Amino acid sequence: MEGASYQRFPKVKIRELKDDYAKFELRETDASMANALRRVMIAEVPTIAIDLVEIEVNSSVLNDEFIAHRLGLIPLTSERAMSMRFSRDCDACDGDGQCEFCSVEFHLRAKCIGDQTLDVTSKDLYSSDHTVVPVDFSDSGAGYENPEDQRGITIVKLRKGQELRLRAIARKGIGKDHAKWSPAATVTFMYEPEIHINEEMMETLSLEEKTSVVESSPTKVFALNPQTHQVEVVDPEAYTYDDEVLKKVEAMGKPGLIEVYAKEDSFIFTVESTGAVKASQLVINAIEVLKQKLDAVRLLEDTVEADDQFGELGAHMRGG
Amino acid sequence: MSFLLSLSCGIIPFANHDHAKRVLFQFQKHYQQAIGYSTTNPSIRVDTLTHNLFYPQKPLFKTVLSDSLGTPKHSIGQTSHAKHEYYNGQCAIVAVNVHLGYNQEDSLVMNRASLERGMFRSEHVRSYKAEVFNKESFGKKDKAEDNTVFGKIQSKIGHVDKLDEDGFPYVGASLQSGDIVIGKHAESGSDYSMKLKNGEKGSVQIVLSANDGGKNFATVSLRQVRSPSLGDKFSSMHGQKGVLGFLESQENFPFTIQGIVPDVVINPHAFPSRQTPGQLLEAALGKGIALGGSLKYATPFSTPSVEDITNQLHRCGFSRWGNERVYNGRTGEMVESLVFMGPTFYQKLVHMSEDKVKFRNIGPVHPLTRQPVADRKRFDGVKVGEMERDCIIAHGPTANLYERLYTLCDASHMHVCRKCNNMASVIQRSVPRGPKIRGPYCRFCESVEDVVKVNVPYGAKLICQELFSMGIAIEFESELC
Numbered sequence: 001m002e003g004a005s006y007q008r009f010p011k012v013k014i015r016e017l018k019d020d021y022a023k024f025e026l027r028e029t030d031a032s033m034a035n036a037l038r039r040v041m042i043a044e045v046p047t048i049a050i051d052l053v054e055i056e057v058n059s060s061v062l063n064d065e066f067i068a069h070r071l072g073l074i075p076l077t078s079e080r081a082m083s084m085r086f087s088r089d090c091d092a093c094d095g096d097g098q099c100e101f102c103s104v105e106f107h108l109r110a111k112c113i114g115d116q117t118l119d120v121t122s123k124d125l126y127s128s129d130h131t132v133v134p135v136d137f138s139d140s141g142a143g144y145e146n147p148e149d150q151r152g153i154t155i156v157k158l159r160k161g162q163e164l165r166l167r168a169i170a171r172k173g174i175g176k177d178h179a180k181w182s183p184a185a186t187v188t189f190m191y192e193p194e195i196h197i198n199e200e201m202m203e204t205l206s207l208e209e210k211t212s213v214v215e216s217s218p219t220k221v222f223a224l225n226p227q228t229h230q231v232e233v234v235d236p237e238a239y240t241y242d243d244e245v246l247k248k249v250e251a252m253g254k255p256g257l258i259e260v261y262a263k264e265d266s267f268i269f270t271v272e273s274t275g276a277v278k279a280s281q282l283v284i285n286a287i288e289v290l291k292q293k294l295d296a297v298r299l300l301e302d303t304v305e306a307d308d309q310f311g312e313l314g315a316h317m318r319g320g
Numbered sequence: 321m322s323f324l325l326s327l328s329c330g331i332i333p334f335a336n337h338d339h340a341k342r343v344l345f346q347f348q349k350h351y352q353q354a355i356g357y358s359t360t361n362p363s364i365r366v367d368t369l370t371h372n373l374f375y376p377q378k379p380l381f382k383t384v385l386s387d388s389l390g391t392p393k394h395s396i397g398q399t400s401h402a403k404h405e406y407y408n409g410q411c412a413i414v415a416v417n418v419h420l421g422y423n424q425e426d427s428l429v430m431n432r433a434s435l436e437r438g439m440f441r442s443e444h445v446r447s448y449k450a451e452v453f454n455k456e457s458f459g460k461k462d463k464a465e466d467n468t469v470f471g472k473i474q475s476k477i478g479h480v481d482k483l484d485e486d487g488f489p490y491v492g493a494s495l496q497s498g499d500i501v502i503g504k505h506a507e508s509g510s511d512y513s514m515k516l517k518n519g520e521k522g523s524v525q526i527v528l529s530a531n532d533g534g535k536n537f538a539t540v541s542l543r544q545v546r547s548p549s550l551g552d553k554f555s556s557m558h559g560q561k562g563v564l565g566f567l568e569s570q571e572n573f574p575f576t577i578q579g580i581v582p583d584v585v586i587n588p589h590a591f592p593s594r595q596t597p598g599q600l601l602e603a604a605l606g607k608g609i610a611l612g613g614s615l616k617y618a619t620p621f622s623t624p625s626v627e628d629i630t631n632q633l634h635r636c637g638f639s640r641w642g643n644e645r646v647y648n649g650r651t652g653e654m655v656e657s658l659v660f661m662g663p664t665f666y667q668k669l670v671h672m673s674e675d676k677v678k679f680r681n682i683g684p685v686h687p688l689t690r691q692p693v694a695d696r697k698r699f700d701g702v703k704v705g706e707m708e709r710d711c712i713i714a715h716g717p718t719a720n721l722y723e724r725l726y727t728l729c730d731a732s733h734m735h736v737c738r739k740c741n742n743m744a745s746v747i748q749r750s751v752p753r754g755p756k757i758r759g760p761y762c763r764f765c766e767s768v769e770d771v772v773k774v775n776v777p778y779g780a781k782l783i784c785q786e787l788f789s790m791g792i793a794i795e796f797e798s799e800l801c
Contacts, residue, residue: 035652039571061363063443063525064492065545066374073437179433179570188579189647191654218637240577241645242638243658262654270579 020272022279026189027266034189034267040286040293041187043175046086047078047276048104048132050168050180057165060120060156070155071168072180074122075135076104078276082285084172098169104132106168112158120164121152132170135275183282186272191262193239195221201257202231209252216248237268323385325620328352330385332557333605333618333665334598342559342596350555354667355442356408366447366526366539371670374441374545377410379557379665380606381618409667410439414556414603415582415646416591416660419568427565429585430548431573439583440548440668445525447541450502450514467507470529470538475500478515487513488540494523501540517697519675551673554584557665558596562586563673574646574655581649582661603662604629604642610663611636678702690730690778732778737762738770741795743784774798 010029016022026034053068060067085092085102093099105128112118122134134152156164175182202210207224210231214222219238222231222245239260249257273279328347329335335343355371362372379386389405412434419429435441452468470487472480478500482493487503489495495516502514522542529538548554548564555561573581591600602618609616613632615624630640638644643658683699685692692701704712704725712721735744744762751757760771774796784794 031652035647035650038652039649042571043569063363063543063545064523065443065543069374069438069441069545175433176569179436182433182570186579188575188577189652190577218634218639240639241654242643243645244639272579 017280019278020185020275022269022271022283024269024271024283025192025266026269029267030265031191031267034269036290037283037286038187038189038269040290041271041282042182042184044289044293045183045277045282045285046081046084046172046174046289047181047183047274048076048081048084048170048172049178049276050074050076050106051171051173052169054167055165056167057163059162060158060164061162062156067156067164067166071125071166072178074125074153074155075183075274075276076132076170077135078132078172078183079281080131081172081277082288086173087171100129102171104129104170106170107166108155108168109165110158111163111165112160115160118158119151120155120158122155123152124155125168137275183273183276183285184271185274186270189267189269190237190241191264192266192268193236193241194261194263195233195236195239196259196261197231197233198257198259199230201254205252205254205257213245213248213252213258217245218242221245325385327385330620331379331383331389332598332620333379333381333383334558334601334623335620336623337596337598337601338558339595342594345559346555346557350559350561350667350669351408353669353671354408354555355670357406362443362445363525365445366449366528366541367445368447370445372443372445373408373410373668374443375410375438376406376408378404378407379409380411380609380663381602381665382616383619384617384622385619407665409557409665411606411663412439412583412666413580413661414584414586414664414666415574416588416600417574417582417585418587419566419573419585422566422568423562423585423587424565424589426560426562426587426590428554428562428587429566429568430564431570431581431583432567433570433581434583435547435567440552440554440666442546442668444522444544444546445541446520446522446544447526447539448501448514449537449539450504451535451537452504453536468504468512469507470502470504472503473505473509473511473513475503475511475513477511477513480513488527488529488538489524491524491527494521495542496521501542502538518699519677519697546672546674548668549673551676553669553671555667555669556599557602557667558599560586560590560594560596560599561669562590572649574649574659576644576646576661580644580661584664584666599664600642600660601626601629603660603664604633606663606665607638607642607661608632608636611638689782690732726777730777730779731775732781733773733775734781734784735760735771736774736796736798737765737767738772738798739767740764741797742793743788743796744768744771772798772800 008029010033011027013025013027014022015024050071053071055064055067058064058067087093087102090099090102092101107126108120108124110118110120110124125134127133136152158164173181175184205213207229210224210229214224214231217239219240221233221235221239223234224230225232241260241262245258246260249255271279271282273282277285323330325335326347328351329343332343332346355373357372357376358370359365362370423429452470472483472485472487474480478498480500480503482489482495483500483503484490489501495501497516497518497520499516500513501516504512504514506512522544524540525543526539526541550564550567552564553561554564570581573585575581591597601623605615605618605624608629613636615628615632617624633642634640639658642660642662644661646655646659647653648655678700680692680699680701683692683701694700709721709725735746736742737744740762742762742764744760746758746760748756748758749761759768761768762771787794
């Protein structure tokens with residue numbers, strides 16, 4: 001246990017960064033770290049979401065629970081979430097979770113008067129805190145051509161005479177408790193592939209066979225150089241490890257013509273955010289949360305007395 | 321050709337690839353049990369029991385018959401777009417894989433995040449109806465006892481806190497089992513209230529009081545919203561039913577390179593013996609359609625060929641046979657084998673575990689046998705019969721068996737005379753020069769000398785007494801301990 005140091009210095013290289021999208025490389029670490037980061041991004045980075053709804057009037061076609069559920073899923077801008085408190089351990093309010101440290105209040109009042117159907121959307125939600133508002137998708141470059149599409153997220157549609165009036169309280173939470181608190185739309189990574197072509201063997205193939213090898217991959221990984229008629233790897237990262245090429249090569253009776261290895265220590269991450277936090281911030285927050293969790297483990301190790309209560313288990317946890 | 325099939329059968333994709341038994345299964349049983357969205361006015365209807373799916377979806381594939389569904393809107397001279405029918409299911413991303421053994425024996429694993437985002441959420445409305453005596457109606461004689469009216473009185477049978485003075489709960493009140501739904505009493509004061517039975521609960525959606533055909537009646541409907549829970553039943557379009565075995569978190573599922581995580585994981589053992597390759601074809605075709613492929617029809621008997629489907633997937637940048645490389649969600653390692661994944665139309669069936677759970681510790685018993693009464697609405701338990709008992713014996717926990725079946729259930733005692741080995745009943749007798757005493761007494765030996773108390777199950781005691789009453793005496797050999 002003692003002596004050997006497993007300390008590594010992972011490197012991050014950012015490839016692409018947008019508000020709700022990030023693509024980066026993570027190198028010189030292993031799958032456990034990469035996956036820990038992914039898991040934390042999905043399930044443990046805190047955001048703010050509507051958690052409690054008091055309905056005053058609801059004469060819409062959807063029932064109260066339906067509307068409450070829809071409200072909960074609306075992403076709210078959550079830059080403040082990391083510094084906010086969980087309402088369950090907030091000292092300022094006695095557990096009812098209605099103070100400035102742990103909650104944000106929303107109001108919604110809508111009534112359809114005209115003959116046209118009225119869409120009640122996330123833009124109709126009035127927040128008591130200007131830093132926590134429903135995410136505005138109009139400026140994220142999604143390219144809406146029709147200004148009508150920028151109306152936010154539809155909650156319910158009202159016809160003439162129908163009314164919806166409610167008060168909602170948004171709280172901090174994590175994706176583990178409910179998916180509505182998950183800031184991640186997609187978080188995924190892939191091992192960086194290393195593709196080797198056995199040139200000698202490739203030369204023995206006819207042009208037709210080469211084309212069939214190139215086309216056997218559903219993604220554009222290989223290409224046939226029009227001048228030299230050589231098979232080249234144009235985009236190794238397009239390879240999805242689907243084995244289609246390997247199967248093709250095997251079927252042709254040329255095993256080993258193309259070999260693919262996954263680099264065990266480099267990963268290409270793709271992160272898409274719901275808009276609650278920026279994709280870049282999501283990664284940073286995830287690292288922060290991960291650090292806090294590791295600190296908790298380290299503190300446990302420091303206090304050997306505390307381990308007494310765990311008995312044998314404590315010794316086991318120390319690696320004894 | 322496809323119109324030779326019925327409505328429900330004609331919208332099964334690739335029905336010609338499935339075993340006929342499975343197709344029959346699907347459209348006879350599962351299709352009518354599936355929860356859909358059957359009406360456009362659910363919030364003002366008072367059906368005895370209705371189920372509505374929150375977010376019904378249209379399947380990705382089409383069949384010639386499904387195109388004919390829905391009411392066409394007739395505008396002058398031309399028919400514009402048909403109004404689409406609400407389907408009774410949702411498109412789930414289904415992976416065919418084992419998942420920690422939680423999808424054995426036709427159970428399935430679902431993604432909790434998907435459910436929390438509204439997948440297979442449904443509302444269930446149950447109505448309660450009560451009638452009262454109509455004063456204006458003629459022909460009936462006035463009997464004070466029958467003169468029932470709606471109203472709130474302090475009831476002995478249940479809680480009336482949620483009722484208004486008129487005897488009805490307010491709209492939005494959350495009623496639990498044991499509460500009164502409709503307060504009703506006779507003018508004499510006797511209580512005729514309607515109570516929620518065990519397992520019935522919900523919040524009040526409609527309160528209606530009306531007069532129909534000379535009868536005054538009132539209806540209260542209760543609404544309940546349910547997200548899938550363990551034990552709920554689901555089915556694909558190919559007679560592949562299964563119950564929910566585990567709710568797994570999103571991050572623990574295997575994920576593809578694009579970050580796709582399955583909503584449902586089913587066991588590969590469901591396929592070989594059932595002979596339903598139609599479901600796999602549906603998933604493969606569905607995947608191609610979701611990626612923007614041009615093949616859209618899966619009409620039975622004119623389905624696209626397997627080659628067309630695989631080529632479409634290949635064109636869309638996916639593995640021909642619908643397999644995908646996944647990473648283990650727990651460790652982040654690449655999974656050695658490829659996993660078949662694709663969008664499949666799944667239905668939630670009305671059989672839900674919440675309506676079927678049975679459990680009790682104490683509750684009402686039958687007065688004669690002192691055994692629990694058999695009715696789920698009356699806190700029925702699960703019967704441990706002979707075979708169940710044999711299983712427990714086979715596993716060896718005899719002390720537990722003794723405790724469950726005897727000490728906590730059926731414990732009783734009786735008296736036996738050790739001289740004549742007959743049962744000694746407890747009687748009241750007079751002793752010379754003393755007060756009357758009550759206790760066990762052997763009528764045969766006319767003494768209390770050798771009477772002992774033995775512990776027996778109540779059932780055993782009962783049958784001895786019943787036999788005794790018919791003139792058959794049973795002898796008991798006893799040993800002191």
